[in-house]
Amino acid sequence: MKFKVIIFFILYGISAISEAQTLKAFLYTANFNSPENKSYIETYLSFDVNSVHLIEDENNKYYGELDIYIEILEDGNLIYNDHYxxxxxxFKDSIFNNLLFIDQHRIAIPNGQYSLSxxxxxxxxxxxxxxxxxxxTMEFEENKLAFSDITLIEKYTKTINKNKLSKSGYDLTPYVSNFFPPTENTLS
Known part of the structure; x- marks a missing residue:
């Protein structure tokens, strides 16, 4: 009986720890200007799947779900928001899925000063x-030289089905971190 009680508390403790895990996310933003002189910002969110609480679906696969709200204000006035x-x-299992998954948004906004949340x-x-x-700060004036931001690429593949990561016929997976491990010796 004592053994069962000890096992119960161990399993309960493990369950509580896994439920209270801290979500780990990385954010990178980049400002761009198109040849038509239209400025836009790209947001890249990267999530450590081991920090996301995974649930099992009807096909015995595991997935996580995140609620994301993006808002851009100019002088306190809402000019863009998205909630999704x-x-x-x-995944086949709910643990040891060493993967970062990415969400990317392109948001057209004119030159100006903004607050992103x-x-x-x-x-x-x-x-x-x-x-x-x-x-x-978006500063792309029509008759002045300006540079868009640089986005480092983790990998790229030829686009089969156009998606958020598609640009010029390729799917570009951004490198969303400021850490470069010693094993990483190639930047795309």
Missing amino acids: SLKSPY IKVKDIHSSSEVLEHKEQI
Whole structure:
């Protein structure tokens, strides 16, 4: 009987720890100007799937779901917002899925000073909402030389089905981190 009680508390403790895991996310933003002199910002969110609470579906596959809210303000006035649910890729198991999955948005905004706010919540977890705020300056004047930001690429493949990562016939997976491990010796 004692053995069963000890096992129960061990399993309960493991369950509580896994439920309270902290969501790990990385954000990178880049400002761009098109040949038509239209400016836009790209947001790249990368999530460590091991920090997302995965649930099992009817096909015995595991996935996570995140609630994401993006808002851009200019002088306190809302000029853009989006609220959506993002599903992770599917996995065979709920643990040891060493993968980062990415969400990318392109948002057209004219030149100016803006406040960007992004909130992320793991839908299937009691973890806190992650919130990030930053100031954005878009300065692409028509008759002046200006440079768009640089986005490092983790990998690229020829586009088969056009998606958020598609540009000029290729799917470009951004490298969303400021850490470069010693094993990483190639930048695409």
